[in-house]
Amino acid sequence: MIKKTILPNGIRVITEYMPEAYSSTVMVWIDVGSGIEKIELNGICHFIEHMVFKGTQNRTSEHIVQAIECTGGSINAFTEKETTCYYAKVLSNQVSVALDVLLDMVFNSVYDGKNVELERQVILEEIKMYEDTPDELVHDLLIRSFWKGHPLSQPITGIKESISGITRDDIIDFVDKYYVPNNIIVSIAGNFDEDTIMNQLNEIICQHKEAIKTPELPIPTVNSEVKICEKEIEQSHICFGLKGISILDQDRYTSAIIDVCLGGGMASRLFQEIREKRGLVYSINTYEALYRSSGIFGVYACASPVNVDEVIKLTLDEFEKVRESGLSNNEFEQAKLQLKGSLLIGSESTKYRASKNGRAELYFNKVLTIEEICDSIDKVTQDDIQRLSKHMLDTKYLGLSLVCPYEFAPKELSLSC
Structure with a gap:
């Protein structure tokens, strides 16, 4: 309790x-x-x-x-x-x-x-x-x-x-x-x-003192550009950023399902298409960085420098497929099961529960039970996926960073599908 x-x-x-x-x-x-x-x-x-x-x-x-x-x-x-x-x-x-x-x-x-x-x-x-x-x-x-x-x-x-x-x-x-x-x-x-x-x-704890109110940050403006850094390394490291949502947005459960389907594990679209079918990367995954004012939906991949252009193109292709056609019913339901399963497995850990409860109080001023979270996941519909993916996977709000070997630094990169 x-x-x-x-x-x-x-x-x-x-x-x-x-x-x-x-x-x-x-x-x-x-x-x-x-x-x-x-x-x-x-x-x-x-x-x-x-x-x-x-x-x-x-x-x-x-x-x-x-x-x-x-x-x-x-x-x-x-x-x-x-x-x-x-x-x-x-x-x-x-x-x-x-x-x-x-x-x-x-x-x-x-x-x-x-x-x-x-x-x-x-x-x-x-x-x-x-x-x-x-x-x-x-x-x-x-x-x-x-x-x-x-x-x-x-x-x-x-x-x-x-x-x-x-x-x-x-x-x-x-x-x-x-x-x-x-x-x-x-x-x-x-x-x-x-x-x-x-x-x-x-x-x-006996003292009482009011904190300086933490200022509300403005919604950040997205700057769509490519940032390249050359290093003395062997592989290229690629990071995509797209316009995400606020952690306070009820759509966070819809966003989590899109995250899981695109890059949340070995069964995800990006892992299967880019690593398993083509062998172009060692690792590729999606992630969410959600804050009170806004968020970032990101993709990280590590690849041989000669494969960078193809990895970028294939990733953008998957964005477009989800944006235009949504998710299949099978991957939609599997993603829900994966999210709920991860939550339940994690809940066996005292650290996981203390973190979940503390973070919920911090952001929502109330603790969300495991049952409430699972219920919110179950309530997400395919219509929600379709609606949010058009916003979240809009490449008009796309940024990219690349850390690569000196001799393989590209003169330019295309961010078009």
């Missing part, structure tokens, strides 16, 4: 009891991400994510990790365009420890000046690593060019110039604005004693 409690200070707590589980996952979500950063502070959310592991008023960095790992647990964090999340997966008798550690990190980190400088160098190395990883770089190039100038186009890690300029005062000021109770969601799933956890939360 899923329960939602709002503490007196505004923190929202989502709990889901799973009596059969040996473990529990505790997640602390902050409703802030790289999408609201000023250009000169690009990367500060991710910088803070690093810094909270460097020590608090009560624990050193070593003690933070030891408290979780010494009993077999794990602790980590991630930053996205619209959120930051800190989490730990532990044995069920260690939930109180995990909760105490995570909240200590969020509310009591010291952001020591020496550690700021140390972590700055770590992040600059991380940026270099991504620039040397073509399958990461090609996605970053796509969103930077596709939504050029929009806050969501900024890299989550920041860039060398912005990271070099962020100060300790900048970090503390940002945390004071956004790391406050009514901007925080605690999501716990697993086998734990709810009364004990709620008592602990009420004891630990």
Whole structure:
């Protein structure tokens, strides 16, 4: 059973009891991400994510990790365009420890000046690593060019110039604005004693402070262009971007079905047509990047440079087929089964449930049950597919990025079917 409690200070707590589980996952979500950063502070959310592991008023960095790992647990964090999340997966008798550690990190980190400088160098190395990883770089190039100038186009890690300029005062000021109770969601799933956890939360968290309201971002303008980056590599990495939908749009279930049919696995159209039948790629898949204001429907492929033109043409051909003729009844029903099956299989994991519940509360201000999601998938019709595919697969709103070997950089690429 899923329960939602709002503490007196505004923190929202989502709990889901799973009596059969040996473990529990505790997640602390902050409703802030790289999408609201000023250009000169690009990367500060991710910088803070690093810094909270460097020590608090009560624990050193070593003690933070030891408290979780010494009993077999794990602790980590991630930053996205619209959120930051800190989490730990532990044995069920260690939930109180995990909760105490995570909240200590969020509310009591010291952001020591020496550690700021140390972590700055770590992040600059991380940026270099991504620039040397073509399958990461090609996605970053796509969103930077596709939504050029929009806050969501900024890299989550920041860039060398912005990271070099962020100060300790900048970090503390940002945390004071956004790391406050009514901007925080605690999501716990697993086998734990709810009364004990709620008592602990009420004891630990006593301050009340209103967050700076996260600004609503404008709908990004699509910039249809080709972005090419030459690297000393063997294969070419291709990324398509099309105009997607908002994560708040009820059409997200229709979009998910189109995603599955086009590139959501080995049975998908693109995988079968381009890899299995022609052997032109090693990997090809579709994906969705959905945000509050808009979204991207994307395709990623990795191929020999001599096959790039044909891969692009065949991918655009499949877009046109779905846009003009929709999906067959068989693949339509199979996609629904695949989505529901993945949801049910994933629900066996405490981390999956804690993430699903926390993210739903973050975006929809309510938790969506597995039954509600499955029901929404079942309600999608072929008419919905036909209607949305004409919008979503419209190549008028198509961008492409390519990371390729120096000697194979094309002078031009055609984005026409």
